Structures are given as C-alpha cells and as structure tokens.
Amino acid sequence: MIVHQEQRQERIQQILKKVRLLEIKTRRLLSDPLVGAYRSVFKGQGMDFEEVREYSPGDDIRMIDWNVSAKMDRPYIKKFREERELTMLIAVDLSASLDFGSGELSKRDIAGELASMLAFSATKNHDKVGLLLFTDRIEAYIPPNKGKNHILRIIREVLFFEPQGRGTHYHQALNFIRQVLKCRTIIFLLSDFLPGERNVTGMLSEEEFRSLQWMHRHYDVVCVCIEDPRERTIPAVGWIRWEDGETGEIVEMNTCSRSFQERYAHVVRSRAQQLEDRFRRCGVDSFCVSTEIPFIHAFESFLKTRNARRR
Numbered sequence: 001m002i003v004h005q006e007q008r009q010e011r012i013q014q015i016l017k018k019v020r021l022l023e024i025k026t027r028r029l030l031s032d033p034l035v036g037a038y039r040s041v042f043k044g045q046g047m048d049f050e051e052v053r054e055y056s057p058g059d060d061i062r063m064i065d066w067n068v069s070a071k072m073d074r075p076y077i078k079k080f081r082e083e084r085e086l087t088m089l090i091a092v093d094l095s096a097s098l099d100f101g102s103g104e105l106s107k108r109d110i111a112g113e114l115a116s117m118l119a120f121s122a123t124k125n126h127d128k129v130g131l132l133l134f135t136d137r138i139e140a141y142i143p144p145n146k147g148k149n150h151i152l153r154i155i156r157e158v159l160f161f162e163p164q165g166r167g168t169h170y171h172q173a174l175n176f177i178r179q180v181l182k183c184r185t186i187i188f189l190l191s192d193f194l195p196g197e198r199n200v201t202g203m204l205s206e207e208e209f210r211s212l213q214w215m216h217r218h219y220d221v222v223c224v225c226i227e228d229p230r231e232r233t234i235p236a237v238g239w240i241r242w243e244d245g246e247t248g249e250i251v252e253m254n255t256c257s258r259s260f261q262e263r264y265a266h267v268v269r270s271r272a273q274q275l276e277d278r279f280r281r282c283g284v285d286s287f288c289v290s291t292e293i294p295f296i297h298a299f300e301s302f303l304k305t306r307n308a309r310r311r
Helices: 002-029 032-041 066-072 107-124 148-160 170-180 206-218 258-282 295-310
Strands: 046-054 076-083 087-093 128-134 138-145 186-191 220-227 239-243 250-254 285-290
Touching (some): 087 107, 087 148, 107 128, 107 295, 206 220, 258 285, 285 295
Parallel strands (some): 220 285
C-alpha cells in the first residue's frame, strides 16, 4: 500500500512539473504582437451602450439620440463600448492515433501545447475557456471559466487524461457542444482527422459534414489538423506489420515495393485535399500543425491570413 502511494505521489509530481514547464514555454511564445493578432481576429460579438454625450463636429449623425437631443435642445449622440469578452472551447480528439509520434513529441503532446497557447491567449484577452475531450464517446467536459488554476487544469487534462474509447466520433462531439453551449463561441477542434473504423475514406462523413455546417452557422469554428511526418511517407525498410491504434486491425506491407510507395503517397495527398475541400465547403477555417515543426509559425500564419481575408 505504501509503495502504491509513493508511486502515485511521484506521478503527481511528474504531472505538475510538466504542466509548469509547459506554462513557462507557452508564456515565452506569447509575444505582444501575437496576442494583438489574436485580439484583432477574434472580436466581441456586439456593442454595449455606455453613455450619451454632446454632439461634436465629425461625429456619426446616425448615432444621434433624438429623444435626449429634444429634451436638451441640442444634439447628443450615443456612445457604445465594444463587448470584448468571448468564450472559447478547445475540443480535443483523444483517440488512440493521437498517441503516435515519430520524434520526441507525440501528436497528443502537440495538442497539449497548442491548447495551452490558445488558453493563455484567451486569458490575456480576458476570455473564458472551456475544454471538451472526446473519442468515440464524450470523455470529459470542463465548462468555460477564467483564472490561472482553471487554465492549468485544462492543460493537465489534455496531456494526462486517460480516455476509455480508442476510436473517433466527431458527430457525437459536435452534438454535445450544441447542447451545452448556447452563446456564440470560438471552437478550436484539435484532431489528426485520420480515417477510422467509422469512416475508412479518411474524410468527414456526410453526418459529420452536416454537423460541421450547422456549427459554422452558430459558432466560430476552427479545425486544427495535427500531423506527423511519418504518416506522410513510410521509409523503405522491407516488410512491416502495421497496427491501427483505433481499430486494432493488423496488416502486413512491403515498404520497399515501388507500387506500394506510390499508392500510399497518392492516398495521403488525396485524403489531405479532400479534407481541405470538406472544410472549405463547410465554411470553417482550418490550418495544420506538425510534430516536427514549431506550431507557433502555423498559428501566426493562420491569424495573418484570416485577418487579411476579413479586412
């Protein structure tokens, strides 16, 4: 019993250490220009009335408050303040394929680092942040809130939560979001979007496609595809046994076969293009991050592109 308690205490210390290190790393990445870009891209959803003041030359005449102007016998205008506070939900796919990584970091590690950066970016903008973890079922949900301890809890859960499911079901996750979030929300959907047991083509199914279209009409949705370079190309090392992390299916393949290499490359390119087309047809924004390249560059590029397009 004492041994188990010591092991549990040691694991808790390891978790806390990794979360603290990730917090430090994230704060170093969050430069003022990056936070400013986040603030300009994700704005509030309305304007709050603040006060009325006397009209000055150059003011917008459409803002004149005629009732107050009539009472005061001179023109007054309404003054509004932009509603800055937003709600962000980070939805993370924890299916078995996210545990893969050919280098030092797995795709789940990248998901944790990206979630950390998003959460702290929102915090610097005084926004609320929530978390949804899903596989082929809803694994955990943390309602949107503020505060450093809340953010650290989100980071901890993304990195260390032990899911019960192994597959992926986006439709179920999107339906859950519809039920729990009634207000306008920014939703970051983090996944590798790899084919699984439910969808061997590697694209969003028609059911998931319709759900994502509906989400786009009611929320601000950004899909983030997490990739590993070994999933794009397989080295020629002879015959290998390949196990699908989500379905458990095992297949054998000759990686030295030229026809295999060509077919594999074609499938990867085709799936990526089809997925991008699906996102475009749904109307949602998307960008990709890799386990081999610092994701901060992809995020900055996404913010610049989106800001330029909206201008």
